[in-house]
Amino acid sequence: MLLFSRALPSICHGGRAPRYFPAAAAAAAGGFRFQNSSCTVSSPPTVHRTPPGFIAAVPSVPPNPTRQTPEQGFAPLPLSSFSYGHDRKSVLVRCTGLDGGRSVEVEFGDESVYRFHSAWLKDSSPNSVGPDFYRKKATDVLSIENFVVAGASIENEGGSLFLHYRLADGGSHPSSILPPSYTDTLNAKWLYSWAPYVGQQIRAPFAGAPGAPPPSLASGTGSLLDDLLDHRTPWASSDFQMKEFDAQVLRSDKEMQKEFLSHMMITGAAMITNVGPPRNLERDEIAKPLESLVFDFVGKMNQHPVRKHNCGVIRTNPSEHQGADYDMQNPLSMHCDHSLYHGTPGFLQFMYQAQGKVTSRVADGLALAEHIRIHHPDKFRLLRDVKLTYASRNVLYTKDGKPRHVSVPISESNAGSDGYPFELVHTTPILTFENGRLIKVVQSETKRGVCAVPFELYPQFMEAYRLWVSLAEDPRFVKDFHWPEHTVVVTNNWRVLHGRAVVAPGVERKMVFGYVNKWVAENRFRYLSQCAAETADPSLNPAWLCRVPNQVLSRLLSSPRLSSSQ
Ligand SMILES: [Fe+2]
Incomplete structure (x- = not known):
């Protein structure tokens, strides 16, 4: 020895x-x-x-x-x-x-x-x-x-x-x-x-x-963000207040950035104010305030497979009709985005009100799940165990990444210059649990494909599904909020559902949206936590x-x- x-x-x-x-x-x-x-x-x-x-x-x-x-x-x-x-x-x-x-x-x-x-x-x-x-x-x-x-x-x-x-x-x-x-x-x-x-x-x-x-x-890689899962508080509409963060502070203050990402786990929705206007409302400029802001405090937003920009734009008077999803007059039920994409890459959803002001709505999927678990345990198990398939063929963009009219047929002869379709499919339960904790909610009725629900479960499952869809519209859970111009609404897309904003008659509105993948947010939070530790303990x-x-x-x-x- x-x-x-x-x-x-x-x-x-x-x-x-x-x-x-x-x-x-x-x-x-x-x-x-x-x-x-x-x-x-x-x-x-x-x-x-x-x-x-x-x-x-x-x-x-x-x-x-x-x-x-x-x-x-x-x-x-x-x-x-x-x-x-x-x-x-x-x-x-x-x-x-x-x-x-x-x-x-x-x-x-x-x-x-x-x-x-x-x-x-x-x-x-x-x-x-x-x-x-x-x-x-x-x-x-x-x-x-x-x-x-x-x-x-x-x-x-x-x-x-x-x-x-x-x-x-x-x-x-x-x-x-x-x-x-x-x-x-x-x-x-x-x-x-x-x-x-x-x-x-x-x-x-x-x-x-x-x-x-x-x-x-x-569980493998784990996540410092997931350490906050046990600190979440499910919220009803009467409990919820949209917390505000100042864009200029977020850009430079690491403590505030860490607080913001923590808030995305604990509550799941926030508004960023003082973002400012775009230089103009054209396609190459309208998203820049959002891209710049998100890059400064989290990282780059993820890139769409075809679209030229990593942000999408919804307009009240679009030059091309890109279908129901991009039609502001088309009411959408409460839903999560990226239900079609395998694994739901969009973890944080950023929505920038580049022009106009509206009323919009959010609901806490964690609160919905908790309500159903307590009051309808049989339906809860079905929503947790039965997998739905979300699928579509995306024909919304040209090969150059520009929006296109979805009603124009795509032929072999013009596929290169006109539409550039790609397939999407994602099979997952509405409620995904890991280590006994709800880690993800995926549900979007308009994106729901043809689902392989077993014969013996189909009636009970559809009853549970209709309960979920109904409760997601229930005023006890849905929080309406005022959304001013030049502000950004951020949701934890793995938890919080959102609906279609109500645009007042005559209001011109342009909204820019993009997503940050979970691994990007997690590793930014890891970095910010390391910075905080260095400051606290040299x-x-x-x-x-x-x-x-x-x-x-x-x-x-x-x-x-x-x-x-x-
Ligand atoms: Fe959406």
């Missing part, structure tokens, strides 16, 4: 040889002592080999805040950054080497003890990646087992774990970018967040240790916050700091 000393040379590769001496000798000489959260070294004798079972020690060198290894993409964190309060439960209080340096056992402030593979510690270090956050060398993984941890120490009041790697006896590293001997520093809070996922638990935290159990990786920087699963990041971000938990 190796006991790891506190003071190791800051850069070992190619420099002084570490000094080693037998454990028994060290103990007799008082060479290594763990004192509370740290261990000390006192004048060990010089030995240059490390037989198995010996304590590894190295000359005592004061920590150097500026130490840096040229081969490392990231400079170790400045030691001064650890002077901020640490989360008490994640501070390191003990470290021990095992299996000839093949594993490292650490104890945290909550008394939990975990054993880590040294290879995992090496492989997972931010030092393995460059400033592009990609691994520097694809072949390093081939020699990862050739290194062992020869020494380690707890630094910065338990805020970091300093590791000294050396080449294992008989090992070689022909492909490694790292020298035979080198050092590394790992953030304790980062290591603590990883421990339940990759460590072998030797001792559980004490019973009263704060913090929730780590989120499961069972010991955390992108080196620690990037490249980790959402579940580990969620645990990392939820760790209270020592200063706030005292």
